[in-house]
Each structure stands twice: as C-alpha cells, then as structure tokens.
Amino acid sequence: xxxxxxxxxxxxxxxxxxxxxxxxxxxxxxxxxxxxxxxxxxxxxxxxxxxxxxxxxxxxxxxxxxxxxxxxxxxxxxxxxxxxxxxxxxxxxxxxxxxxxxxxxxxxxxxxxxxxxxxxxxxxxxxxxxxxxxxxxxxxxxxxxxxxxxxxxxxxxxxxxxxxxxxxxxxxxxxxxxxxxxxxxxxxxxxxxxxxxxxxxxxxxxxxxxxxxxxxxxxxxxxxxxxxxxxxxxxxxxxxxxxxxxxxxxxxxxxxxxxxxxxxxxxxxxxxxxxxxxxxxxxxxxxxxxxxxxxxxxxxxxxxxxxxxxxxxxxxxxxxxxxxxxxxxxxxxxxxxxxxxxxxxxxxxxxxxxxxxxxxxxxxxxxxxxxxxxxxxxxxxxxxxxxxxxxxxxxxxxxxxxxxxxxxxxxxxxxxxxxxxxxxxx
Ligand SMILES: [Zn+2]
Ligand SMILES: [Zn+2]
Numbered sequence: 001x002x003x004x005x006x007x008x009x010x011x012x013x014x015x016x017x018x019x020x021x022x023x024x025x026x027x028x029x030x031x032x033x034x035x036x037x038x039x040x041x042x043x044x045x046x047x048x049x050x051x052x053x054x055x056x057x058x059x060x061x062x063x064x065x066x067x068x069x070x071x072x073x074x075x076x077x078x079x080x081x082x083x084x085x086x087x088x089x090x091x092x093x094x095x096x097x098x099x100x101x102x103x104x105x106x107x108x109x110x111x112x113x114x115x116x117x118x119x120x121x122x123x124x125x126x127x128x129x130x131x132x133x134x135x136x137x138x139x140x141x142x143x144x145x146x147x148x149x150x151x152x153x154x155x156x157x158x159x160x161x162x163x164x165x166x167x168x169x170x171x172x173x174x175x176x177x178x179x180x181x182x183x184x185x186x187x188x189x190x191x192x193x194x195x196x197x198x199x200x201x202x203x204x205x206x207x208x209x210x211x212x213x214x215x216x217x218x219x220x221x222x223x224x225x226x227x228x229x230x231x232x233x234x235x236x237x238x239x240x241x242x243x244x245x246x247x248x249x250x251x252x253x254x255x256x257x258x259x260x261x262x263x264x265x266x267x268x269x270x271x272x273x274x275x276x277x278x279x280x281x282x283x284x285x286x287x288x289x290x291x292x293x294x295x296x297x298x299x300x301x302x303x304x305x306x307x308x309x310x311x312x313x314x315x316x317x318x319x320x321x322x323x324x325x326x327x328x329x330x331x332x333x334x335x336x337x338x339x340x341x342x343x344x345x346x347x348x349x350x351x352x353x354x355x356x357x358x359x360x361x362x363x364x365x366x367x368x369x370x371x372x373x374x375x376x377x378x379x380x381x382x383x384x385x386x387x388x389x390x391x392x393x394x395x396x397x398x399x400x401x402x403x404x405x406x407x408x409x410x411x412x413x414x415x416x417x418x419x420x421x422x423x424x425x426x
Contacts, residue, residue, distance in 0.1 A: 002043055003027045004419055009048030009380060013055050013370040014349045015357045024053060026376035029418035034370060044421065048380050051413055054352045055368045056088025056377030058359035060178075060256055061153070061232055061304035062329060064090075064121070066112075068097025073309040073397045075109070079118035080395040081307070081329040083423035086355075086412030088377040089120035090307075090329075091363065094131065095154040101126035101137045103145035110146040118422045119415075120377075122148040122363055124178060127166045133158025139169050148363040151178035153232060156214050164221050171227030176254070176362060178230040181214035181239065182280065191319050193266040193281040201270060203319055206281050208236040215239045219246045222253055230362060231255040233306050235280035237290030244299040254362050256304035259328060259335035262291045264402065272402035274315050274322035278308070296345055301358045305332045309398030327396045330389070331403050337383055337410030348383060355379075376419035383410045 004026045011022040011034060023038040024031065059082065065073035082090050092109060094100035100109060106123045113121035125147035126137050131154065139150065150170060157163040157179050170177045187210045192198050194205025215231055219242060222229035234240055234255045243255045260278065265285050268276040276282055294300045308325025315322050333355070340346045346354075356379070360368030367377055391404040415423035 002419060003040070004416065004421070005038060005040060005042040005045045006048050006053055006378070006380065007045060009051050009053035011053045011370060012349060012352055014353050015369045016371045018370060019349060024370065024378070026416070026419040029376050029420070031370060031372055031374045031376050033372060046380065046414055051380050051382045052348060054379045054381070055356040055370050056417065057086045057333070057355040057379045058367060059087045059090040059305050059307070059329065059332070060302055060359050060362060062090045062092060062307035063095065063309065063325070064092045065096060065309060072311045072314065075112050075121070076116045077395060077397040078307070078309070079113060079116050079121070081327070082119040083415040084395045084412065085329040085331070086333045086379040086381055086415055087119050087329060088379060088415060088417045089122060089367065091122045091124050091148065093124055093151065093153045094126040099126050099131050101129050101131070103141045106142055106145040106147050119417060122146070122365065124149045124151045126150065127152045127157050127177065128162060131155060133162060136162065136165055136169065139173055143173050143175060147175070148365065149176045149178050149230065151180065151232065153178065153180045155184070156180050156182045160217050160221065163218060164225065167221055167225040167227035167229065171225055174364065176228040176230040178232050179214070179218050180232050181211050181218060183210045183213050186210035186213065191277060192269050193283050195266060195284055197266045197269060208238055208283070208287070211236050211280055212238040212242065215242050219251060219253060223251045226252065228252045228254070233258050233261065233280055233304065234291065234294070234300070235261045235283050235287060237287045240290045240294040240299060244294065247299065254301040255299070256302040257291050257295065257300050258304060258306045259332045260326060260402070262288060262295060263335050263339050268402055274317065274319060275326055275400050275402040277319060277322055277324055278306070278326055279324035292340070292345060295340065295354070300354065302362060303332060303336055303354045305329050309396050310400050311398055315400045325400070327394070327398050327401050329396065330394050331401065333381060333412055334389065334408035334410050335403070338408045341383065342409055376416060378416040379412060380414040381410060381412045385409070385411045385413070387411055
C-alpha cells in the first residue's frame with residue numbers, strides 16, 4: 001500500500017472550503033485525511049512549509065501533436081512538460097494527423113498516456129469528421145471511449161447549422177462543445193492583430209470582429225439549445241463582454257483565457273516575431289485590460305495554455321509563413337502568479353479556482369478537490385520562488401516561447417497524480 005504524507009503546507013481548496021496550514025495523507029491514490037498534524041507511518045513525506053497544496057491543475061486546452069507531429073512534441077514530452085508546470089491532467093485537442101475523430105484514436109491516446117504515467121489525458125474529440133466541418137462525429141461512442149468534450153480547434157465549427165446540431169447532440173450527453181471562435185473570411189490570411197501595430201509592421205491583420213461574430217453566433221445557439229458552450233481562448237474586449245452578458249442572461253456558457261493573452265499585447269510581435277504569432281492573435285492593450293477585468297470579476301472560468309509546440313524548423317520562418325502558436329505548459333502558473341496574484345489582481349484561492357476547480361467542473365470530472373475519499377491529484381507550488389525560465393531547459397520537445405529568459409515569481413515544486421509523485425522541482 002503506497003502512502004504519502006504532505007506536511008505543513010497551506011492546503012487551499014476553495015471547493016472544500018479549505019484554507020489553512022494542514023497535513024494531507026494519501027493512501028493507494030486516494031486522499032484519506034486532511035487535518036492538522038497527521039502522524040502516520042508512510043512510504044514518503046513531503047515537507048511543504050511555505051508552499052501551497054492545491055487540487056491538481058487541469059489544462060483544458062493543449063496540443064500534444066502525437067500522432068503525426070512528433071517532430072514538435074510527443075505524448076511523453078508533452079506530459080512531462082505538463083507535470084513540470086504543475087498540471088495533473090490535460091485536455092488534448094483533436095487536430096493531430098490523423099484528427100482524433102474516432103473512438104479508436106481516442107482510446108489509443110488515453111492508453112498511451114496511461115502507459116507514460118505522468119499527467120492524465122482527457123481527450124477532446126473532433127466535432128466533425130476530420131474537423132472538416134461537414135458531418136458530425138459519433139459523439140456517444142467517442143464519449144464512451146473517453147472524450148470529455150468536442151471541438152474542431154485550430155479552426156471554428158464551420159457552420160451555424162453544424163454548431164446547432166453539435167450542441168443538441170452534446171447536450172444529451174452532458175458534455176461541452178468547445179469552440180475556437182473565428183470567422184476565416186474576416187481573418188482573411190491575417191498573421192497578427194489588426195491595428196496600428198500591424199500597419200506599422202506591414203503585416204496582414206486579424207480584426208476583433210473575426211472572433212466576435214463567431215462568439216455571437218455560438219451564444220445564440222447555446223441559448224436556443226440550452227447546451228453547454230465553452231468558448232476557447234477569448235482574446236477580445238467585445239467577446240469578453242458578450243460572455244459576461246450571456247452569463248447574466250443564464251445562458252450555459254463557460255470560457256477560458258490563455259496566459260499569453262493576459263500578459264502580452266500585439267506590440268510583442270515586433271520584439272518576439274513568430275514566437276508572438278498565435279491564433280487568436282495577441283491583441284491591443286485595451287483588449288488585454290478587458291481580459292484581466294474578466295478574470296477579476298469571474299467572467300473567465302479557467303486558464304488554459306493552448307500549448308502549441310512547433311519544432312524550430314517549422315517556426316523559424318517569415319511571419320507570413322510560420323504556424324500559429326506557442327508552448328505554455330511550463331509557464332502558465334508562473335505567469336498567473338507573476339502577472340495577476342502578486343500585483344493583487346486575484347487571490348491565491350481564485351487562482352486555484354481558475355486552474356483546478358472550474359476546469360474539473362467544465363469537463364465533468366470528479367477532480368479539483370482535496371476532500372477525504374477523493375482522487376489524490378495534487379499540485380504543490382511555491383508562490384514566492386524566484387526563477388528564470390529557459391526554454392532550452394524545458395521538458396517540452398519544442399522551444400517556441402516568447403517568455404524565454406523571463407524572470408518569474410512562483411513555480412510548481414511537486415506534482416502528484418493518484419498519490420504518485422510524478423514531478424519534483426530539484
Ligand atoms: Zn484555437
Ligand atoms: Zn488550440
């Protein structure tokens with residue numbers, strides 16, 4: 001019987017009304033006891049004084065690239081990056097080659113991840129076959145195979161008609177439809193945010209309207225169907241306001257934002273080049289302000305990395321030719337602490353809600369808690385640890401990050417999945 005005792009940490013689980021210096025005992029992968037000064041004979045002890053002991057972090061949005069993109073990431077390297085960033089579980093997007101649109105592909109992914117034995121993988125399967133936007137995948141068998149939601153990420157669900165069908169079918173299964181909201185016609189080959197900076201740099205812009213028209217479409221359909229819509233990587237002030245209003249109206253909508261969208265503006269493109277090229281693009285200072293306001297007032301439900309690894313030979317190209325996306329699993333917690341918690345914008349408890357409690361709810365998993373009898377998925381982090389991020393020292397197979405060389409305050413120190421220590425910061 002494997003047992004682990006975590007001593008003297010600040011146990012912080014908003015869902016369980018826990019916030020205090022407590023010990024936590026995990027046996028056989030299950031949390032047995034949370035109490036002051038537990039004495040028990042155990043296999044392993046972690047001294048966590050000065051650290052926060054939180055329910056395991058769940059990333060609702062990452063790209064593991066396997067199968068088909070192993071040059072940039074594998075399930076193994078992606079999950080190694082995940083646990084180093086404090087994530088005990090990740091939702092893998094379906095835009096691999098081939099696309100995850102079949103129960104076999106979903107099962108293979110889950111089984112491979114289990115063999116790797118680091119973070120859990122909860123697949124999001126494709127909404128449409130091949131994510132081509134023509135016909136729906138078989139939602140029921142995909143859910144039975146392990147899918148926790150559906151998305152055609154990388155692109156939006158193509159038509160309003162298909163989106164309506166998807167919401168109706170997902171509603172019956174009680175899983176979310178997650179959408180990458182974009183109107184390709186309005187994006188029209190753009191490579192960065194449309195505005196004064198894109199004009200100055202002479203680059204094609206992607207207007208805010210590209211995201212907002214799609215969010216408006218999806219919210220209308222969520223209202224009509226009563227199904228759960230999850231808006232991925234919200235990046236504009238207008239989209240944030242629409243989600244806020246929809247929530248007030250009782251529409252079943254949740255949303256995520258990425259650390260890069262609450263940290264950087266489109267000015268970063270001039271400095272970081274293709275490592276600041278992502279979709280949706282980095283936006284204006286006004287949009288970043290609205291994203292942060294949405295985080296602070298609870299409109300934003302979750303942080304998600306949109307970890308999008310690309311090998312150097314793919315990413316080191318002209319702005320117009322490089323693929324969209326940056327890696328993010330190993331910097332998400334540090335960016336949230338450094339940009340939001342330490343400046344007093346959100347509390348540590350709110351951070352845990354955004355990284356664990358709410359993501360667990362959105363994908364309907366019995367996680368995000370530290371309650372007796374619950375799963376022993378735990379993230380321990382030092383909110384005050386000062387360190388410098390070096391992409392070359394990361395566990396991801398790729399290096400495409402604008403945050404290379406940035407100084408951060410706060411890092412994961414131990415990541416525990418089902419009672420097993422899968423990462424320790426040395
Ligand atoms: Zn996307
Ligand atoms: Zn994505």
